[in-house]
Amino acid sequence: MGTIHEMELIDSAARAQKALEGDLGGERMILNMGPSHPSTHGVFRLVLELDGEEIVNCWPEVGYLHRGDEKIAENMTWTQFIPYTDRLDYLAPLANNVAYAYAVEKLCGINVPPRCQYIRVVCAELARISSHLLGIGAMSMDIGALTVFLYTFKEREKIYDLAELICGARFTTSYTRIGGLANDMPADFVPMCRKFLTELPVTIDEVDKLLTRNKIFVERNRDVAVLSKADAIDFGATGPILRGSGVEWDIRKARPYGGYENFQFDIPTGTIGDCMDRYLIRMEEMRQSIRIIQQALDTMPGGEWNAPEAKIVLPEKKAVLTKMEELIHHFINVTEGINAPAGEVYFSAENPKGELGFYIVSRGGGTPHRLKIRAPSFVNLQLVPLLSKGHMISDMVAILGSLDFVMGECDR
Amino acid sequence: MSERIEIGIDQKVEGRDVIITRVDAAIDWMRKNSIWPMPMGLACCGIELMAAGASRFDIARFGAEVMRFSPRQSDLMIVAGTCVYKMAGVVKRVWDQMAEPKWCMAMGACASTGGMYRSYAVVQGVDQFMPVDVYISGCPPRPEAVLEGLMAIQRQIQQEPALKNMKREQRAASYAQPRGPIIIRGDYAPKVTAQ
Amino acid sequence: MTLQEVTEQLHARFTDAVSAPVEFRGELTVTVHREKIVEVCSFLKTECTFAMLVDLSGVDNYGDDPRYEVVYELCSLTNRSHLRLKVRVPEDDLIVDSVTGVWRTADWHEREAFDMFGIRFRNHPNLKRILMWEGYPYHPLRKDFPLAGLPAELPATAVDAGQVATAPMLGGPFVTAPGARTAANREPRQTDTAGERQDKKGAS
Numbered sequence: 001m002g003t004i005h006e007m008e009l010i011d012s013a014a015r016a017q018k019a020l021e022g023d024l025g026g027e028r029m030i031l032n033m034g035p036s037h038p039s040t041h042g043v044f045r046l047v048l049e050l051d052g053e054e055i056v057n058c059w060p061e062v063g064y065l066h067r068g069d070e071k072i073a074e075n076m077t078w079t080q081f082i083p084y085t086d087r088l089d090y091l092a093p094l095a096n097n098v099a100y101a102y103a104v105e106k107l108c109g110i111n112v113p114p115r116c117q118y119i120r121v122v123c124a125e126l127a128r129i130s131s132h133l134l135g136i137g138a139m140s141m142d143i144g145a146l147t148v149f150l151y152t153f154k155e156r157e158k159i160y161d162l163a164e165l166i167c168g169a170r171f172t173t174s175y176t177r178i179g180g181l182a183n184d185m186p187a188d189f190v191p192m193c194r195k196f197l198t199e200l201p202v203t204i205d206e207v208d209k210l211l212t213r214n215k216i217f218v219e220r221n222r223d224v225a226v227l228s229k230a231d232a233i234d235f236g237a238t239g240p241i242l243r244g245s246g247v248e249w250d251i252r253k254a255r256p257y258g259g260y261e262n263f264q265f266d267i268p269t270g271t272i273g274d275c276m277d278r279y280l281i282r283m284e285e286m287r288q289s290i291r292i293i294q295q296a297l298d299t300m301p302g303g304e305w306n307a308p309e310a311k312i313v314l315p316e317k318k319a320v321l322t323k324m325e326e327l328i329h330h331f332i333n334v335t336e337g338i339n340a341p342a343g344e345v346y347f348s349a350e351n352p353k354g355e356l357g358f359y360i361v362s363r364g365g366g367t368p369h370r371l372k373i374r375a376p377s378f379v380n381l382q383l384v385p386l387l388s389k390g391h392m393i394s395d396m397v398a399i400l401g402s403l404d405f406v407m408g409e410c411d412r
Numbered sequence: 413m414s415e416r417i418e419i420g421i422d423q424k425v426e427g428r429d430v431i432i433t434r435v436d437a438a439i440d441w442m443r444k445n446s447i448w449p450m451p452m453g454l455a456c457c458g459i460e461l462m463a464a465g466a467s468r469f470d471i472a473r474f475g476a477e478v479m480r481f482s483p484r485q486s487d488l489m490i491v492a493g494t495c496v497y498k499m500a501g502v503v504k505r506v507w508d509q510m511a512e513p514k515w516c517m518a519m520g521a522c523a524s525t526g527g528m529y530r531s532y533a534v535v536q537g538v539d540q541f542m543p544v545d546v547y548i549s550g551c552p553p554r555p556e557a558v559l560e561g562l563m564a565i566q567r568q569i570q571q572e573p574a575l576k577n578m579k580r581e582q583r584a585a586s587y588a589q590p591r592g593p594i595i596i597r598g599d600y601a602p603k604v605t606a607q
Numbered sequence: 608m609t610l611q612e613v614t615e616q617l618h619a620r621f622t623d624a625v626s627a628p629v630e631f632r633g634e635l636t637v638t639v640h641r642e643k644i645v646e647v648c649s650f651l652k653t654e655c656t657f658a659m660l661v662d663l664s665g666v667d668n669y670g671d672d673p674r675y676e677v678v679y680e681l682c683s684l685t686n687r688s689h690l691r692l693k694v695r696v697p698e699d700d701l702i703v704d705s706v707t708g709v710w711r712t713a714d715w716h717e718r719e720a721f722d723m724f725g726i727r728f729r730n731h732p733n734l735k736r737i738l739m740w741e742g743y744p745y746h747p748l749r750k751d752f753p754l755a756g757l758p759a760e761l762p763a764t765a766v767d768a769g770q771v772a773t774a775p776m777l778g779g780p781f782v783t784a785p786g787a788r789t790a791a792n793r794e795p796r797q798t799d800t801a802g803e804r805q806d807k808k809g810a811s
Contacts, residue, residue, distance in 0.1 A: 035499060036452065036506055038481040043454055043499055063738040064499040065455055068531030068754070070723075071718065071747055075754050083528065090456035106632055134459075153466035160463075171460060171552055233684065236712030247684065254687045339630050343631045346680050348661070359664055359680065372664035374680070382715050408455050411738060497761060498740045532747050532756025533739065 027051055033396070035064045041400060042407030046384070053392040058385045062378070065411040073371035077337030078104050078178050081365040081371070086172040088373065090091040091134050092127035092352050093173050094163065099349035102174035102257055103358035106173035107345045108338070110179055110309050114301045117259035119185050122193070122296045123166070123175060124258075124349075129200065130159045131404075132282040139279065139401025140211060143220055148207050155203050158196045165189055178338055179313040180306030190297055197290050204286055212280070221275040225387035225399045228273060235386070236379045239354030241403060244278045251350040258349075263295045275402035282404070285352075305399060312338050329353035337366020346374075353377055353404060373412050377405035419482035442564040443487070443513065446475040450486035450510065452503055454493030457520035457552045461492045464555035474562055483509040488565060490558075491544075494522035495535045507542050515569070517561050518544045521551045610688050612636055613655045621647055636691040641703055644694050649677070657681040657690060660706070663716035665724040669750035673697035675726055679706070696726060705731040723748035755788045 012343045034045040037092040043064035049057035069088070073081050085100040086093035098120045105112065112120075137152035153167055160170040167175040167182055168187055175182055211217045227237070232245040242249055250267045252260040268284035270277030313324040348357035354376025361370040380403055387399050449471075451461055465471045471601070480486040483506045495503055518538050521527035524547040526536035538544060544565060545568060548561040608616075614628045614635060624643035627658060628635040639647050651657040679692040696703055705728035706713045717728045719739040719750040725746040728734055744759055745752055 035502055036481070042458070043502075063736075063740070064496065064502070065494060066496055066498065066533050066738040067494055067529045068533045068747065071752075071754055072529070072531055087456050090459060109632065150467050153463065154468070157463070157466070157468045169702075170554065172456065236660055236709050236710065251685050254684075279775060336686070344636070344691075345632050346634065346662070355661065355678070357662055359662060359678065361666055370664075370666045371669075372662065372666075372678075374664075376661040378715065378719075379712055501761060531754055532745075532752070 008103050016400060028056060031393075035061075038142075041405065044381075044400075044405075044407055044410075046396070048388075048393070048396070050393065052393075055361065055388050055391055055393065055396065057192075058388045058396075060384045062381060062382055062407070062410055065407045067412065069412040070373065072373055073368055075367065078340060078365040078368070079333075081368075082176065083172065083174045086174055087408055088412065089131070089351060089353055089356070089377070089406050090172070091406055092131035093171065094123040094175060095127035095349070095351045096130070097173060097176040098124045098127075098258070099347070099351060099356045100358060101178060102349065103345065103347035103360055104178045104338075104340065105307075106347045107343065107360050107362055108178070108309075108312060108340050110307050110312060112180055112307050113304045115303050116180050116305045116307070118296045118300050119181060120176065120258055120304065121260065121263070122185075122293050123173075125293050125296075126159055126162060126193075128289050128352040129286050130156050132286050133159075135352075135401075135404040136207065136211075136279065136282055139398070139404070140207075140217070142397045142401050143217065143293065144216065145211060145214075148210055151203055151207060155200055158199070162189065162193055162196060165192060166287050174252075177313070179309055180304075184305045190300070193293065193297060197294060200290060201287070204283065208283060212283070218276065220395070221279060221402070222287065223272070224275045224391060224395050225402065227273045227383065227387060231383075231386065232273070235383050237354070237383060238376050238379070239350070239352070240285065241354065241380055241383070242283055243267065244270035244277040246271055251348060251355060257347075262299070263292050265289075265292050275398050278402040278404075288372065330349065339365060340368075351376060353406060353409065354380060356409075373409075375409040375412060377407070377410040378412075381405055381410055432574065433573075436572070436574045437553065437570075440570045440572055443574070444569040447488045447515075447562070447565065447569075448478045448480050448486045449476050450481065450483055450489045451479050451507070452489055452491045452493075452506065454491070454499065454503075455522065457523070460552040460555055461490060461519065461558060464558045469559065471557035471559065471562065471594035474559065474566070476562060483507075484511055486510060488515045488517060488562075490517045490519050491523040491538045492519040494527060494554075495538050496533045497535055498533070500535050500541060503538065504541050513572075515546075515565050516542060516544045517546045517548065517565060519548045519558060519561065520553055523550060524541060524549060527551060542582055608655065608686065610690060611652070613688075613690065616655065617647065620650060626684055631794070634689060634691060636693060638693045638695065641696060644679075645706055645709065647692065647705045648706045651681060651690070651692075652709055656683045656685045658684055660710035660712050660716075661689075663706075663720065665720035665726050665748070667724060667748060667750050668749075674680070675701065675724060677703055677720060677726060701725055702727040702729055704729045707731060722746070725749070767811050 027155040029050045031048045031050055032045070033048060035043040045061040045064065047059045047061065048055050069084050072084060076084070082097060082100060085096040088096045100122070133152040133156050137149040140148035163173050164170050166185060167173045227241065227245045229245045229247055232242050232247060237245075238249070246269060248267060248269050251257070253267055265288045268281045268288070270281055310326075310329055312333070315329055320330045321327075340362045342362055344359070344361045346357060346359045348355045355374065357374030358377055359370075359372040359374065360368050363369045383403065384399065388396055391399070422595045451458065453461055462467060465477060472479055476488070482572060487510075489507055491503065507514075518524045522529060522534070523538045526534050528551065530536070535541070546564050548557050550557055608680060612712035614637060617625050617637065618627070621643055625647065626638040628637050654687070659682045660679060660683045664678050666676040666678060668674055668676065673695040675696040675698065677694045677696060679694075681690045681692065685691075694703055703726060703745050705717055707717065708730070714732065715737060717731055718734060720726050721728065721734055722736040723746060739747065745757060747756075
């Protein structure tokens with residue numbers, strides 16, 4: 001015979017009373033979402049306080065991918081840091097490379113030749129398409145439209161092929177160098193890119209047909225997480241989130257860099273500022289990127305793709321192996337790093353996720369004294385508590401998808 | 413199924429000397445062809461893992477398209493990306509929650525050894541705190557390399573004495589230690605002739 | 608109004624607290640006295656249309672006095688202009704007023720500056736670590752903190768995950784010292800610092 005436990009008989013009214021007095025009044029629940037979660041788009045942790053299905057409060061936690069990039073930057077030469085920029089927003093590595101190269105070039109005070117600018121524009125816009133494709137694919141997958149994910153990934157594979165052709169790597173490209181590019185655009189890049197640009201609108205239209213007037217998708221996104229203009233600016237939101245709230249701010253138009261003033265394109269802006277607007281802006285931005293790439297390919301200038309600064313850009317290999325001065329420049333550039341002047345600059349580029357900025361403090365020499373990466377995802381994620389209050393858990397998935405953040409960038 | 417099920421000693425496979433019975437072979441065959449991965453997609457390698465699961469590289473050919481994010485339902489944890497100390501406890505906890513039999517694949521340089529991040533915040537390899545069976549090098553490894561790693565795990569599974577492992581003590585002992593290391597070169601890419 | 612006018616207005620209103628602007632590569636930087644930063648920021652936001660705080664970072668100038676700086680990047684959407692403010696903070700009084708009352712986006716930026724440098728912000732709504740875990744004893748971006756890290760306790764929620772070890776630098780170089788002329792000084796052969804690592808991979 002085992003022991004007999006006395007059961008305390010509590011009638012239902014007393015039990016209910018006890019529950020009310022206890023934690024959270026018995027009505028609220030604390031739910032932990034992440035960091036290992038299929039819908040949080042990376043290692044992002046959310047602690048939610050729920051009243052049934054409704055989110056009452058929300059505390060986001062980041063830092064689960066903090067790799068110490070800024071400290072590493074203080075120990076790497078300017079060129080050695082380029083691979084680390086790939087892994088910031090790893091959905092659009094070419095765009096990060098371009099932004100970093102322009103930032104250091106601004107510090108050094110050098111201008112790249114037009115061919116380099118146009119190639120960088122093509123790369124950045126391809127990266128924008130790639131990032132938006134995945135953003136829309138992942139958001140729809142989380143909402144339940146699984147097909148879209150596979151369609152967008154099929155197109156992304158074509159962009160990976162283009163990236164592999166231009167620099168050798170599908171993904172983490174490290175294509176730009178300070179003062180130019182790693183190598184010139186190969187000859188078969190242009191026809192392959194044009195072919196891709198004819199196939200991409202077909203897929204965008206297919207996705208459009210599947211989602212934009214789909215009742216379920218619209219119900220889940222329309223009027224969810226409305227962000228007002230004032231809040232968007234106050235919270236420092238940039239990119240499609242800021243434009244979704246009706247602020248016409250795109251760095252490519254407001255403070256043009258890298259030759260963007262030569263191209264005709266529109267900036268889609270939203271009116272309401274909800275998830276649907278942000279999705280529509282991303283779709284339209286892809287179409288505008290196609291326009292830009294086509295213009296760039298049509299008017300691609302010939303000539304040099306590296307700046308003529310001998311002390312910054314690695315000289316041509318033939319010259320290095322046969323002439324003394326080029327040999328010395330090559331040796332010093334590779335071993336000591338580019339000798340940047342002392343000073344500080346802030347350069348920001350319009351990345352697909354928002355404004356990617358580099359604040360560089362240099363004290364001369366080959367490595368930065370301080371390199372601060374202004375990551376758009378880090379700033380945009382501050383909006384999550386504001387946007388999610390009053391919505392349901394299932395809306396949280398739509399909100400995170402529409403904010404389109406990436407943790408590599410947020411945590412650096 | 414035109415598969416020939418190996419019975420008996422097969423030293424060609426990963427240098428092991430294991431005698432398995434017909435029942436073991438059958439159980440191993442069933443397990444290896446329906447591995448359900450638990451994608452611990454932490455960073456950039458997670459995107460290549462998604463590409464391996466998408467239509468071009470199609471991990472579904474190997475029976476592994478069911479990417480279960482619930483550890484209770486998955487067999488293979490693919491640690492894809494940099495594991496930082498803040499996240500290490502989470503990864504270990506999810507690994508502990510997985511039901512046996514379970515295997516682990518460290519995908520990419522960061523998961524294998526810390527990769528290019530020799531810094532204060534990064535765990536220098538996920539095997540510092542959990543057993544890893546297959547390491548895939550690359551930053552990120554191509555999806556073909558991920559599939560090769562999956563096949564290496566399949567080859568390992570095929571040689572396991574499954575019935576013996578089902579006894580609780582032996583199972584715990586067997587799965588607490590890595591049976592590797594098997595290292596896959598991540599720049600594996602098929603030779604493509606000009607079209 | 609142009610940037611020139613903005614700086615003139617700033618100077619007119621806060622004569623002692625604001626330095627003359629420094630120009631480099633087309634950008635203006637103004638150093639502001641630590642006590643007046645919130646007033647200056649409010650003035651710039653309300654009167655000079657700098658509605659967006661783009662970035663807030665800490666900088667460690669090891670060896671200088673005051674050692675730390677907090678740098679504010681401001682952006683005016685209407686005038687499309689950019690202004691940088693700097694506040695110098697001494698090591699022995701490492702506290703600045705928080706500007707979260709002016710721009711709410713400063714919240715996480717200031718938490719990061721606290722996490723990485725140890726700079727405290729008065730009146731911050733939630734000054735906790737953001738990138739490292741609660742209870743991490745160091746401030747990683749300080750110049751006297753090594754890249755490889757120092758041994759520490761793992762966060763309380765970790766399960767059997769052991770200790771935070773220093774990253775192995777043996778066999779380096781994995782770091783490049785800035786500006787040194789000889790290769791030996793620039794990329795010194797490293798030995799592992801405190802915290803011997805057991806090579807867990809063992810003999811295969």
